[in-house]
Amino acid sequence: MTRTEPAITASDVSMWYETQRGEQVNALDTVSLDVRRGEFLSLIGPSGCGKSTLLYIVGGLRRQSSGQVSLDGQRVTGPMPTKVGFVFQDYTLFPWRTIIANVEVGLGFRGVGRRERREIATEKLELVGLRGFADAYPGELSGGMQQRVAVARALAMDPEILLMDEPFGALDEQTRTVLGEELARILEKTGKTIVFVTHSLSEAVFLSDRVVVMSARPGRVKEILAVDAARPRESGFATAPEFTQTRNRLFELLHEEVRAAALAEMQSGGLDA
Ligand SMILES: Nc1ncnc2c1ncn2[C@@H]1O[C@H](COP(=O)(O)OP(=O)(O)OP(=O)(O)O)[C@@H](O)[C@H]1O
Numbered sequence: 404m405t406r407t408e409p410a411i412t413a414s415d416v417s418m419w420y421e422t423q424r425g426e427q428v429n430a431l432d433t434v435s436l437d438v439r440r441g442e443f444l445s446l447i448g449p450s451g452c453g454k455s456t457l458l459y460i461v462g463g464l465r466r467q468s469s470g471q472v473s474l475d476g477q478r479v480t481g482p483m484p485t486k487v488g489f490v491f492q493d494y495t496l497f498p499w500r501t502i503i504a505n506v507e508v509g510l511g512f513r514g515v516g517r518r519e520r521r522e523i524a525t526e527k528l529e530l531v532g533l534r535g536f537a538d539a540y541p542g543e544l545s546g547g548m549q550q551r552v553a554v555a556r557a558l559a560m561d562p563e564i565l566l567m568d569e570p571f572g573a574l575d576e577q578t579r580t581v582l583g584e585e586l587a588r589i590l591e592k593t594g595k596t597i598v599f600v601t602h603s604l605s606e607a608v609f610l611s612d613r614v615v616v617m618s619a620r621p622g623r624v625k626e627i628l629a630v631d632a633a634r635p636r637e638s639g640f641a642t643a644p645e646f647t648q649t650r651n652r653l654f655e656l657l658h659e660e661v662r663a664a665a666l667a668e669m670q671s672g673g674l675d676a
């Protein structure tokens with residue numbers, strides 16, 4: 404392993420699913436992508452273009468039909484929970500466990516002792532600003548707070564790579580802006596490599612080093628935009644000309660693809676009828 408090697412390399416990754424009705428669905432078509440170590444990379448694209456599929460493949464939760472994925476030059480053949488963490492859209496906390504027990508859960512599986520578990524979990528809860536809620540239950544927390552717990556739980560495992568699938572998608576605009584700012588701050592401290600799926604163009608521009616625009620299904624890499632603004636990015640960045648220009652460009656690119664996706668859907672609907 405060399406230091407210049409990308410954290411994640413996807414080469415010509417294609418994915419076909421077979422539906423319950425026995426039809427083949429081409430979800431991804433020869434996706435090639437490098438993610439640098441410490442990079443924050445967002446994926447945007449129309450619904451159904453294969454963003455989640457790509458994350459699952461990178462994390463070893465699903466097997467691609469063809470092509471290859473490597474992490475630090477090592478071929479992915481299955482899940483690597485010590486190297487890769489996931490945060491999904493739904494909070495996926497255990498409702499019967501306290502907040503701190505939820506954050507500790509993966510560490511328990513890894514065989515980390517009780518005291519150390521508690522120390523790590525406390526530290527991560529502090530990082531996401533929820534130290535005072537260690538003994539509460541998930542049902543007693545707001546959606547945004549629960550999502551911060553999910554982030555703390557992923558960070559507790561100290562993975563090099565975090566794969567986040569619309570982690571703030573279920574939240575209102577204000578909460579997700581604030582959480583995005585918090586996430587940026589946490590990541591600057593921890594130096595993780597992140598792949599982040601979002602439908603929010605503002606979120607993508609605010610948080611990312613690069614934004615990958617995917618085409619309508621079958622998902623391909625349509626274009627990659629770099630966001631060069633310095634970090635830490637203050638909330639004022641959201642009104643800077645560079646922000647607006649990049650966001651507008653993303654909007655144009657995505658608009659073409661969403662149109663293409665809608666058209667394809669109408670046509671296939673027409674054939675069915
Ligand atoms: N288990 C599965 N079996 C069959 N088809 C699937 C399966 N999972 C996903 N697909 C199909 O693959 C395509 C890509 O799905 P995926 O969930 O990766 O898209 P996405 O970009 O994450 O969409 P969204 O933005 O709506 O979350 C879709 O057409 C979907 O119907």
Ligand SMILES: [Mg+2]
Nearest residue numbers: 454455456568
């Ligand atoms: Mg998805």
